[in-house]
Amino acid sequence: MREPGCIAIDGPAGAGKSTIGEHLARRLGYLYCDTGAMYRAIAWLALQKGIDLNDGPTLGKLAEQNTILISKPEIADGRQYTVIIQGHDITWDIRSTQVGRAVSPISAHPQVRSILIAQQRTIGLQGHIVMVGRDIGSVVMPDADLKIYLTASLRERARRRHTEMVERMGEHNPALPSLEEVMSDVERRDNTDRKNMQPAQDAIIIETDNLGIEQVLDKICHYVEGNR
Ligand SMILES: Nc1ncnc2c1ncn2[C@@H]1O[C@H](COP(=O)(O)OP(=O)(O)O)[C@@H](O)[C@H]1O
Numbered sequence: 001m002r003e004p005g006c007i008a009i010d011g012p013a014g015a016g017k018s019t020i021g022e023h024l025a026r027r028l029g030y031l032y033c034d035t036g037a038m039y040r041a042i043a044w045l046a047l048q049k050g051i052d053l054n055d056g057p058t059l060g061k062l063a064e065q066n067t068i069l070i071s072k073p074e075i076a077d078g079r080q081y082t083v084i085i086q087g088h089d090i091t092w093d094i095r096s097t098q099v100g101r102a103v104s105p106i107s108a109h110p111q112v113r114s115i116l117i118a119q120q121r122t123i124g125l126q127g128h129i130v131m132v133g134r135d136i137g138s139v140v141m142p143d144a145d146l147k148i149y150l151t152a153s154l155r156e157r158a159r160r161r162h163t164e165m166v167e168r169m170g171e172h173n174p175a176l177p178s179l180e181e182v183m184s185d186v187e188r189r190d191n192t193d194r195k196n197m198q199p200a201q202d203a204i205i206i207e208t209d210n211l212g213i214e215q216v217l218d219k220i221c222h223y224v225e226g227n228r
């Protein structure tokens with residue numbers, strides 16, 4: 001009877017990884033690590049510095065030379081955690097459309113991946129952790145005790161992301177993108193991420209189109225129980 005030391009949750013944008021990952025970690029008293037925030041932090045810094053998104057070696061150096069600090073939220077503004085790089089609190093900045101568009105091409109460079117994957121593995125090996133991303137079960141933590149791959153149709157994932165933006169930005173905000181724009185951004189990201197987004201062979205695939213958050217959580221908890 002063993003408890004899973006690491007639970008990997010992978011899947012495409014809007015599948016529910018962060019929401020489910022955070023809830024699950026809280027239920028189990030585990031740490032929670034959102035690896036996407038690390039790629040987004042590097043993307044934010046690259047945009048600040050005007051680095052060419054195709055320049056893998058320079059982006060790799062940027063990842064190597066800059067520590068990404070992810071800590072408990074402290075500020076009660078809906079954040080799951082606080083992200084700091086070079087002294088800047090970029091927790092919300094990394095959710096911008098610009099970062100969303102830059103992050104996939106930047107993450108595709110092996111020079112960037114190798115640096116962040118090594119950091120993520122160190123975090124994951126602490127144990128008692130829920131890690132969410134694209135390649136946790138397949139690459140970062142291939143020995144994770146439980147691997148979940150969450151997914152949903154493109155339309156449903158875009159709908160969720162758009163609803164989230166309406167809540168955050170306000171319905172009448174001129175900067176609010178349309179559902180169609182969000183859908184094409186998500187689709188573009190799916191296509192760029194595809195190579196690094198394959199479910200691990202032993203992952204449990206959960207289609208969430210017709211499942212609410214609580215139902216997804218209950219399903220995963222059922223597998224956690226089965227692992228004990
Ligand atoms: N099963 C679900 N049903 C409906 N909405 C969901 C579900 N899972 C997540 N959501 C909502 O969809 C949005 C995107 O979820 P999120 O966890 O950020 O996805 P991801 O981390 O995979 O990109 C959030 O607003 C979240 O509340």
Ligand SMILES: Nc1ccn([C@@H]2O[C@H](COP(=O)(O)OP(=O)(O)O)[C@@H](O)[C@H]2O)c(=O)n1
Pocket residue numbers: 011012013014015018035036037039040103104105107108132133134135136189193196
């Ligand atoms: N383990 C991971 C996590 C994210 N990423 C990259 O980082 C981007 C942002 O990840 P995210 O998890 O914040 O994205 P959402 O699914 O939350 O929209 C993804 O589109 C991938 O390009 C990755 O390559 N590997």
